Amino acid sequence: xxxxxxxxxxxxxxxxxxxxxxxxxxxxxxxxxxxxxxxxxxxxxxxxxxxxxxxxxxxxxxxxxxxxxxxxxxxxxxxxxxxxxxxxxxxxxxxxxxxxxxxxxxxxxxxxxxxxxxxxxxxxxxxxxxxxxxxxxxxxxxxxxxxxxxxxxxxxxxxxxxxxxxxxxxxxxxxxxxxxxxxxxxxxxxxxxxxxxxxxxxxxxxxxxxxxxxxxxxxxxxxxxxxxxxxxxxxxxxxxxxxxxxxxxxxxxxxxxxxxxxxxxxxxxxxxxxxxxxxxxxxxxxxxxxxxxxxxxxxxxxxxxxxxxxxxxxxxxxxxxxxxxxxxxxxxxxxxxxxxxxxxxxxxxxxxxxxxxxxxxxxxxxxxxxxxxxxxxxxxxxxxxxxxxxxxxxxxxxxxxxxxxxxxxxxxxxxxxxxxxxxxxxxxxxxxxxxxxxxxxxxxxxxxxxxxxxxxxxx
Amino acid sequence: xxxxxxxxxxxxxxxxxxxxxxxxxxxxxxxxxxxxxxxxxxxxxxxxxxxxxxxxxxxxxxxxxxxxxxxxxxxxxxxxxxxxxxxxxxxxxxxxxxxxxxxxxxxxxxxxxxxxxxxxxxxxx
Numbered sequence: 280x281x282x283x284x285x286x287x288x289x290x291x292x293x294x295x296x297x298x299x300x301x302x303x304x305x306x307x308x309x310x311x312x313x314x315x316x317x318x319x320x321x322x323x324x325x326x327x328x329x330x331x332x333x334x335x336x337x338x339x340x341x342x343x344x345x346x347x348x349x350x351x352x353x354x355x356x357x358x359x360x361x362x363x364x365x366x367x368x369x370x371x372x373x374x375x376x377x378x379x380x381x382x383x384x385x386x387x388x389x390x391x392x393x394x395x396x397x398x399x400x401x402x403x404x405x406x407x408x409x410x411x412x413x414x415x416x417x418x419x420x421x422x423x424x425x426x427x428x429x430x431x432x433x434x435x436x437x438x439x440x441x442x443x444x445x446x447x448x449x450x451x452x453x454x455x456x457x458x459x460x461x462x463x464x465x466x467x468x469x470x471x472x473x474x475x476x477x478x479x480x481x482x483x484x485x486x487x488x489x490x491x492x493x494x495x496x497x498x499x500x501x502x503x504x505x506x507x508x509x510x511x512x513x514x515x516x517x518x519x520x521x522x523x524x525x526x527x528x529x530x531x532x533x534x535x536x537x538x539x540x541x542x543x544x545x546x547x548x549x550x551x552x553x554x555x556x557x558x559x560x561x562x563x564x565x566x567x568x569x570x571x572x573x574x575x576x577x578x579x580x581x582x583x584x585x586x587x588x589x590x591x592x593x594x595x596x597x598x599x600x601x602x603x604x605x606x607x608x609x610x611x612x613x614x615x616x617x618x619x620x621x622x623x624x625x626x627x628x629x630x631x632x633x634x635x636x637x638x639x640x641x642x643x644x645x646x647x648x649x650x651x652x653x654x655x656x657x658x659x660x661x662x663x664x665x666x667x668x669x670x671x672x673x674x675x676x677x678x679x680x681x682x683x684x685x686x687x688x689x690x691x692x693x694x695x696x697x698x699x700x701x702x703x704x705x706x707x708x709x710x711x712x713x714x715x716x717x718x719x720x721x722x723x724x725x726x727x728x729x730x731x732x733x734x735x736x737x738x
Numbered sequence: 739x740x741x742x743x744x745x746x747x748x749x750x751x752x753x754x755x756x757x758x759x760x761x762x763x764x765x766x767x768x769x770x771x772x773x774x775x776x777x778x779x780x781x782x783x784x785x786x787x788x789x790x791x792x793x794x795x796x797x798x799x800x801x802x803x804x805x806x807x808x809x810x811x812x813x814x815x816x817x818x819x820x821x822x823x824x825x826x827x828x829x830x831x832x833x834x835x836x837x838x839x840x841x842x843x844x845x846x847x848x849x850x851x852x853x854x855x856x857x858x859x860x861x862x863x
Contacts, residue, residue, distance in 0.1 A: 310820040310843035312860060321756045332748050336741040639843075673820045676800065677842035678863035682760075
């Protein structure tokens with residue numbers, strides 16, 4: 280039973296991971312030169328100075344606000360939700376057809392890049408600005424609804440002890456499968472199989488726990504896109520459209536559970552390890568130090584171990600920073616309360632680093648489906664007249680990419696620092712406590728930011 | 739002093755300082771040597787799917803004309819990623835890939851058929 284559930288988790292995760300793209304040698308490669316030392320230094324220093332400025336200049340206590348300040352609320356016309364839902368399910372079935380009946384060479388079949396690059400990279404960044412789209416588009420959810428109507432179940436509630444653990448397990452399985460398994464499963468037919476299997480799992484989950492309960496806790500896509508979307512100024516939810524200040528929800532809302540924060544740090548760690556595993560440092564450790572210390576570990580096993588350990592180390596450091604802030608301020612608030620309250624401030628760092636890491640890959644690979652979509656089944660069609668489009672994998676030079684990477688990381692850091700700070704002025708009541716509570720967070724965030732820049736700067 | 743003034747000064751100094759500090763990184767590499775494009779000739783010798791003398795690490799300057807010549811003990815295709823250039827070679831005839839390196843970045847090249855990594859070409863901006 281145990282091995283069976285593991286294999287289901289492994290296969291289900293196959294399409295889920297984001298770092299996979301860069302490592303799958305077969306269909307993607309990054310062409311950026313390492314960040315020069317000067318960029319690294321400027322980035323680190325400006326991140327540090329900016330967070331100091333935020334903390335020391337704007338630390339007047341404010342009343343804890345009730346919820347996010349919503350600027351505009353509009354009723355979402357039912358037609359919009361319906362259109363999104365039908366587009367999602369229609370596109371999913373069309374792509375499924377192309378995956379099954381099209382060429383099995385990734386460079387002749389658009390499915391591969393539409394899934395990995397358009398959905399898992401491109402759509403992720405759409406969520407930074409407009410959140411909530413996935414809940415309508417999600418084909419797995421639409422299927423679960425249809426099946427639910429045919430065979431009504433009486434679901435029990437979602438077990439609270441399970442939390443977001445299924446998402447983390449799926450994410451871990453998927454990342455290790457891809458990053459540390461020498462590249463596997465990039466065939467369209469495999470994606471199609473995974474799609475169907477995952478739809479099946481979602482149906483069992485929905486039947487057992489209820490559709491919303493399942494998708495909001497255990498569906499990787501929903502949890503991942505929703506997390507990225509917590510920053511977004513525009514948000515679609517059920518029958519409403521809300522416009523708020525960007526980042527408003529990150530300030531106003533607490534993370535519901537600690538394992539959700541752990542998931543954010545899994546994303547950060549997976550991106551960091553994807554960057555690290557191509558560096559000289561990693562090679563040195565794997566090919567010299569491990570044998571030298573007499574640790575007979577296969578590089579892939581070592582990678583998986585790191586993927587399992589690093590997020591917990593990041594999480595430990597975060598708890599340590601919060602605990603230090605708590606000790607310095609001598610507050611009566613519990614550690615658990617503070618850990619949950621400040622958890623969302625890490626989201627901008629994880630998303631910005633993710634973007635900095637995948638940006639150069641995205642701008643090249645995103646074009647691949649353009650010519651392929653005109654002839655998805657390799658029948659000599661030219662449906663959209665784009666068949667002759669020539670993909671330019673290097674549209675931007677290394678120096679432009681450096682500026683974008685640096686800008687994204689520093690901006691993400693500043694947004695994170697501002698958000699943590701805005702939470703602090705609502706949590707603590709004296710100026711002294713606000714500043715003291717933020718000093719350990721400042722050190723932690725500068726550490727995450729410097730680590731990200733350092734990895735980008737490795738040869 | 740008003741705190742917004744302080745913040746404004748910090749930002750202005752930061753941006754000017756940052757731009758000043760970053761500027762050399764993207765311009766001195768060229769002026770230190772020469773700004774006129776050169777022709778760079780690189781050779782790779784492959785025996786039993788290994789590059790003789792280890793993996794090749796070539797460095798060129800953006801705008802240079804780059805030639806990579808491969809001599810191998812088998813027949814295959816040389817593929818330079820990113821630029822997506824291909825050339826066939828065989829045991830008897832070495833092959834040369836010549837192109838203008840008009841975009842900067844790090845570009846791996848390999849023997850396409852056997853997926854043998856041969857090395858990387860760095861084109862500096």
